Amino acid sequence: QQQVKQSPQSLIVQKGGISIINCAYENxxxxxxxxxxxxxxxxxxxxxxxxxxxxxxxEGRFTISFNKxxxxxxxxxxDSQPGDSATYFCAASTRDRGGSRLTFGEGTQLTVNP
Amino acid sequence: xxxxxxxxxxxxxxxxxxxxxxxxxxxxxxxxxxxKQSAKKPLELMFVYNFKEQTENNSVPSRFxxxxxxxxxxxxxxxTLQPEDSALxxxxxxxxxxxxxxxxxxxxxxxxxxx
Numbered sequence: 001q002q003q004v005k006q007s008p009q010s011l012i013v014q015k016g017g018i019s020i021i022n023c024a025y026e027n028x029x030x031x032x033x034x035x036x037x038x039x040x041x042x043x044x045x046x047x048x049x050x051x052x053x054x055x056x057x058x059e060g061r062f063t064i065s066f067n068k069x070x071x072x073x074x075x076x077x078x079d080s081q082p083g084d085s086a087t088y089f090c091a092a093s094t095r096d097r098g099g100s101r102l103t104f105g106e107g108t109q110l111t112v113n114p
Numbered sequence: 115x116x117x118x119x120x121x122x123x124x125x126x127x128x129x130x131x132x133x134x135x136x137x138x139x140x141x142x143x144x145x146x147x148x149x150k151q152s153a154k155k156p157l158e159l160m161f162v163y164n165f166k167e168q169t170e171n172n173s174v175p176s177r178f179x180x181x182x183x184x185x186x187x188x189x190x191x192x193x194t195l196q197p198e199d200s201a202l203x204x205x206x207x208x209x210x211x212x213x214x215x216x217x218x219x220x221x222x223x224x225x226x227x228x229x
Contacts, residue, residue, distance in 0.1 A: 043220025
């Protein structure tokens with residue numbers, strides 16, 4: 001069964017701190033790894049994504065670190081802000097003729113205290 | 115309006131009721147999806163429509179019946195639901211152009227409570 005394991009389930013960080021969320025997968029057919037951010041009352045929205053041919057991708061304060069041999073990837077949020085408080089989902093994607101198929105992790109509820 | 119719009123935002127129904135969830139996308143996409151979001155569980159893909167044709171049904175019980183009259187509209191018809199069906203139901207859309215990774219655009223969801 002294709003699964004993506006995500007941890008921790010919840011995370012509390014002080015303003016200015018670093019938030020780290022980890023994910024692990026088994027299926028080596030996954031070849032695209034997006035992170036989605038969901039604010040209360042809203043649907044998830046794509047935050048940042050990485051392909052397995054690179055080990056790191058950075059966009060502003062958000063960085064994905066990718067370890068292909070360990071089949072793990074993580075999201076780092078530098079200088080965390082209260083506005084970053086949201087639920088974060090990692091995902092892994094495969095492709096076929098019709099398009100892509102996403103498998104999501106269980107989600108991490110991040111709270112950044114002022 | 116822009117993006118993906120879902121109505122209603124909240125729905126409470128009894129186990130014998132029949133109701134429908136509506137989704138409309140204003141992005142010109144050719145694929146639409148229904149996902150179920152339950153607390154502390156991964157998002158579960160329910161149905162996929164590509165150019166109005168259902169291309170995926172992930173073993174969803176028949177009490178959930180999707181309908182896609184055109185590429186912009188998607189419905190989820192509900193009947194004789196169970197309390198365990200209570201969840202947030204998310205609609206999403208994307209532009210499928212072949213064997214590539216698409217970006218999903220989600221609506222805000224319908225929070226369903228089954229009594």
